[in-house]
Amino acid sequence: MAKIETALRPMGSTQEDQKASLLTGIHSEQYLKLIMYRQLRLSLALFGVFVIILAGLPLVNYYLPMVATIRIYGFTLSWLVLGVLFYPVTWAVAYIYVKRSLELEHRIAQEVAQSKGR
Numbered sequence: 001m002a003k004i005e006t007a008l009r010p011m012g013s014t015q016e017d018q019k020a021s022l023l024t025g026i027h028s029e030q031y032l033k034l035i036m037y038r039q040l041r042l043s044l045a046l047f048g049v050f051v052i053i054l055a056g057l058p059l060v061n062y063y064l065p066m067v068a069t070i071r072i073y074g075f076t077l078s079w080l081v082l083g084v085l086f087y088p089v090t091w092a093v094a095y096i097y098v099k100r101s102l103e104l105e106h107r108i109a110q111e112v113a114q115s116k117g118r
Contacts, residue, residue, distance in 0.1 A: 033113060038104050046097050051087060057081055 061068040061078055070077045075084075 028117070031108065035105060035108055039101055042097065042100055042104065046093055050090075050093050 057078065068076065068078045072080055
């Protein structure tokens with residue numbers, strides 16, 4: 001976050017001037033770059049969580065076959081996770097992304113409004 005904000009700030013001005021110039025308007029190119037950068041970080045973090053969950057099942061099947069063959073309601077644990085639990089987890093990751101993305105946009109919009117009020 002600091003790297004992109006530093007790259008977007010004009011050189012040789014005070015920190016308050018730099019923040020005010022960064023957040024000049026909600027439709028400015030600098031604002032859009034900042035929000036895109038922060039949303040990219042959020043996307044990559046949640047993608048990492050999703051990949052860990054997705055890659056975890058084959059690893060459990062390979063390294064812990066006795067856990068993968070546990071039967072729950074007539075299904076092996078592997079099939080239960082793949083056939084039933086995978087979808088709620090996917091929805092949860094999507095929900096978290098949307099919620100945090102909207103919070104992020106709102107927070108940055110508040111920063112813009114505060115910088116205009118000075």
